[in-house]
Amino acid sequence: MIRVLLADDEPMIRAGVAAILGAAGDIHVVAEAGDGHEAVELALKHRPDLCxxxxxxxxxxxxxxxxxxxxxVPESAVVMLTTFSEDEYIASALGSGAAGFVLKSGDPRELISGVRAVAEGGAYLSPSVARRVISHLGTGQLGRRATARARTRELTGREREVLALVGSGLSNAEIARRLHLVEGTVKAYVSQVLARLGVKNRVQAAILAYEAGLVPEE
Known part of the structure; x- marks a missing residue:
């Protein structure tokens, strides 16, 4: 069971998110906070797997x-809830320690996938957020796209498949089902892809997958 601390200053948002997580079956909201200070206090008390x-x-x-x-509480991973209007925060926070970014208005399945992926020790960037971050980066996009395509061209066909699915926000378990592989094999592929691309986590890999055009537009 994945133990989650949920922090949002809007009670209705908290209630909706808690309901979505609770329906997943393998996620349990152990505490709710109305501000960041309370979130830190409750995390120290409950030591959740994820905040x-x-x-x-x-x-x-x-x-x-x-x-x-x-x-x-370094053992507790962090996923940020965000909106489209907060692109600048997302871009500046990629290196702040947060392991994932999920849209409040997004598909509930993205929220569940993000929590699971980060709880597994990975990272997650909502596909919609990834596109907005790349767009927000502004100038130099064509150069980055060419560079990303050159970097991913060195991957094997299977590694590119795995990278594209990471970019689509799938967890290791979901990728395994999609590609008819065992989860351990997918984990090994993800590690290989991160190492070969020289990126630190799945968030950076997802952005690279979008820049390289491996993830289809919705």
Whole structure:
């Protein structure tokens, strides 16, 4: 069971997210917080597997709360809840310690996939968020696209398949089912892909997959 702490200053958002997570069957919300300061306090108390944080919260926003959690509760992974209007926060937070970004208005399946992927020790970037981040980066997009295509061209066909599915937000288990492989084999492929591309985590791999055109537009 994946133990999650949920932090958002809007009670209705918390209730909706908690209901979605609870329906997954393997995810349990152990505590809810209305601001970042309370989230840190509850994380210290409950030691959850994962903290799901809204970016904009009173007293202590999600980004600063994520930094505090990284120092005080490093065993708890962090996934950020965001909206389209917060692209600049996403772009600046990719290196802040958060392992995932999920849209509040996105498909509930993305939320569940993101929580599972990060709980497995990976990272997750909602496909819609990935496209917005790449767009937000602005100038130099064509150059990055050519570079990304050149880097991914060195991968094997199977590695490119795995990278594309990572870019689509699938967890290792979901990729295994899609490609008819065992999960351990997928985990090994993901590790190989990250190493060959020289990226640190699945978030960076997902962005590279989008830049290289491996993930189809919705």
């Amino acid at each position: 799901l944080l809204d970016i904009r919260m009173p007293r202590l926003d999600g980004l600063r709360a994520a930094a505090e959690l990284g120092r005080m």
